[in-house]
Amino acid sequence: MKTAVFVEPGKVETQDLPKPEIKQPTDAILKIVRACVCGSDLWWYRGISDRPKNTPVGHEAIGIVEEVGSEVTDVKPGDFVIAPFTHGCGHCAACLAGFDGDCLNPSDDEVVGYQGEYLRFKNANWALVKVPGQPSDYTDDQLNDLLTLADVMATGYHAASSAEVKKDDTVVVMGDGAVGLCGVIAAKLRGAKRIIAMSRHEDRQKLAKAFGATDIVAERGGDAVKAVMSLTDGAGADAVLECVGTEQSVDTAVKVARPGAVVGRVGVPQKADMNTNNLFWKNIGLRGGIASVTTDDRNILLDAVLKGEIHPGKVFTKQFDLNHIADAYAAMDKREAIKSLLIVSQ
Amino acid sequence: MKTAVFVEPGKVETQDLPKPEIKQPTDAILKIVRACVCGSDLWWYRGISDRPKNTPVGHEAIGIVEEVGSEVTDVKPGDFVIAPFTHGCGHCAACLAGFDGDCLNPSDDEVVGYQGEYLRFKNANWALVKVPGQPSDYTDDQLNDLLTLADVMATGYHAASSAEVKKDDTVVVMGDGAVGLCGVIAAKLRGAKRIIAMSRHEDRQKLAKAFGATDIVAERGGDAVKAVMSLTDGAGADAVLECVGTEQSVDTAVKVARPGAVVGRVGVPQKADMNTNNLFWKNIGLRGGIASVTTDDRNILLDAVLKGEIHPGKVFTKQFDLNHIADAYAAMDKREAIKSLLIVSQ
Structure with missing residues (x-):
């Protein structure tokens, strides 16, 4: 079967590998319909983080259950x-x-290769999220919306839920990547009245506004703090979504928060050490981490997609097939695509 | 009038100073009934933190309004x-x-000298919390309970509310000082099912149990983490109250939290920098800071005291008058008292 494989930094190619098989009684084999490239894939693609060479890649997909292990009863072929x-x-x-992103029963048995024709998925019984009907019952746009629930929309939502966004809040969203844009959707879904998107790219500003942003701040650092303070009468935001992870972004996130606000972060921290006195003396909270994908999909996100209340699939601004996987990565690397979609089968 | 004055590290004495007067239209003059010594007073008493010499001290009291400024309408003499x-x-x-502890309209006009016969109190209109009736309507124990609402009980409650303690939670309380003990009360008030108090002093363990602690862990550091993990089947606590502020205590607090839990901290951080990756990868939240005293007193704490549901006044294990202020400080410094009460007038 065809699967995207990381060869070396800057090089991802589709290879013909053996179809995966059930290894654990809790596994399922999925036939992938759509997959996509994540911003976090760019770390190893760019050689910033290490990844073993010649390993299948991808961690977001929708698909059809083809086979299940003996203990899987919640989903069926x-x-x-x-x-x-x-x-x-x-x-x-x-x-x-x-907090299923921090499951206390992890296994060494890593699941890899969502960007391929078939995938072995572990803990299939609970972790897979069933979608009503079949892919053919949905439009392309709806399939794209559903695909975002594998990671990016759930991660944006995790930023908003970690930041405890509530009705009528004024929210700042740091980051205009696909996760930040989904953070805007999530803030709106949770009832935010005012959503300030920190963005300096015109295409992303436009999408942020389409998703519900009421204000755009293009500045960074101290100027960004001033701009937010000016927009909030000097009070700061009721909730801040940190969807970048750089030291500057985290620093700005804390500075634009009003006393008592929570910074909900999903941007993987670039720097471990942080001055937390700045949090303490303003009662600013810091929450977040790996998204609660299955939990949030089941409780709120799938429903919102099925009802057409949110359209996170719009973050896919370019689409490819497995034969053009190199182009899919290059488009994100060069910022030509906000997020690259992979049509695997239909 | 008699007022406790910080002379130099290790020396607090009662001096005869002019009675304070209204300076702002939002001021009130209070005749103090009871006051007390705070654990945080020991910092300058011990010379650990700087404080100008010959300054009146104390920041917790109950009293009678004697005079109000022209703009004060919520309370009257x-x-x-x-x-x-x-x-x-x-x-x-x-x-x-x-988050009134982080009011955005602070003034340079510092209020000092709660440990004295009279006090000028600023922002009297909103910040003072009215108690029904007169001091003579209450027993000594009830007056002590009310006095704790000026700081220590509200601070313990702030740790619990910052940690988002909810019904049936398993809660760890770091610190067995008066604040930590009030944190135990607060955790119980918010419905915690199991309260693990980290304490290695017998008198404090006893009080923690009287306040609702179900388990005591006397170990520190790695052994304390092991003990909590063993008590929680390896999961960690649903909420952690950090009422110490030392690096070791904060570190332990994070390590005993289960994924998704919040560490609610009110212990003034001894060290600013902290590795927040340990928080991120387990989705552990960090909240807290200066207590929301007025807000929480009005919404929940005063009611709980008036109904006799909580008895935080038990943290006063020794009592003094202004003529024995030096003894009141020494008793806390030598750990002979959990908290020293000052009877000022009755």
Whole structure:
């Protein structure tokens, strides 16, 4: 079967590899319908983070269950599912509390290769999210919306829920990548009245506005702080979504928060150490981490997509097939695409 | 009038100073009934933090309104009030959001000298908390309970509310000082099912249990983490109250939290920099800071005291009068008292 493989920094190619097989009784084999490239894939693509060479890649997909292990009862062959990048067991204290991204029963048995024709998915019983009907029941746009629930929309939502965005809040969203843009959608979905998107790229500003941003701040650093303070009468934002992870972005996020606000962060921290006194003396909270994909999909996001209330699939601004995987990565690397879609089968 | 004055590290004495007068139209003059010594007073008493010499001290009291400025309408002479250490204006974004400890309208006009016969209190209109009736309507124990609402009980509650303690939670409380003990009360008040108090002093363990602690962990550091993990089947606590502020205590607080839990901290951070990656990868939140005294007193704490549901006044294990202020400080410095009460007038 065809699967995208990381060869070396700057080089991803489609190779013909053996179709995966059930290894654990809790596994499922999925036939992938659509997959996509994540901003975090660019780290190893660009050689910023290490990744073993010649490994299958991708961690976001939707597909059809082809086969299930003996202990899988929640999904059956033929079911249309979202394949989250997380694999919560569904019964540990973390999963039960809604933090399936930090499942307490991880296994060394890593799942790789969502950007391919077939995928072995572990903890299929709980972690897969069933979608009603079949892919053919949905339009292309709807399939794209569903695909975002495997990671990017759930991650944007995690920023908003970690920041405890509530009705009528004024929210600042740091970052105009696909996650930040989904953060705008999430803030609106949770009832924010005013959404200030920090963005300096015209195409992304436009999408942020389409998603519900009421204000755009193009400045960075101290100027960005001034701009937000001016927009909020000197008070700062009720909630801040940090969807970048750089030291400057985290610093700005804290500075634009009003006392008592929470910075919800999903941008992987570039720097571990941080001056937390700045949080303490303003009662600013810091929450966030790996998204609660399965939990949030089941409780709110799938419903919002099925009802057509949100359209996160618009973050896919270019589409490719597996034969053009190199182009899909290059388009994101060169910022020609906000997020690259892969049509695998239909 | 008699007022406690910081002379130099290790020396607090009662001096005869002029009675304070109204300076702002939003001021009130209070006749103090009871005051107390705070653990944080020990910092300058011990010379750990700087404080100008020959300055009146204390920031917790209950008293009677003697005189009000022209703009004060919420309280009138004769009213019995709690005098919080915070002085929220009541109308800025921080106060309105319930974070009056971080009021956005601070003034340079510092209020000092709660440990004295009279006190000038600023922002009296909103920041003072009215108590029904007169001091003579209450027992000594009830007056002590009310006094804790000026700081220590509200601060313990702030740790619990910052940690988002909810019904049936398993909660860890770091610190067995008066604040930590009040944190135990707060966790129980918010419905915690299991409260693990980290304490290695027998008298404090006993009080923690009386306040609702279900388990005591006397170990520190790695052994404390092991003990909590063993008590929680390896999951960690649903909420952690950090009432110490040392690097070790904050580190332990993060390590005993289950994924998704929040560490609510009120211990003034000893060290600014902290590795926040440990938070991110387990979705552990960090909240807290200066207590929302007025807000929480009005919304929940005063009611709980008046109904006799909580008895935080038990943290006063020794009592003194202004003529023995030096003994009141020494008792806390030598850990002979959990918290020293000052009977000023009755």
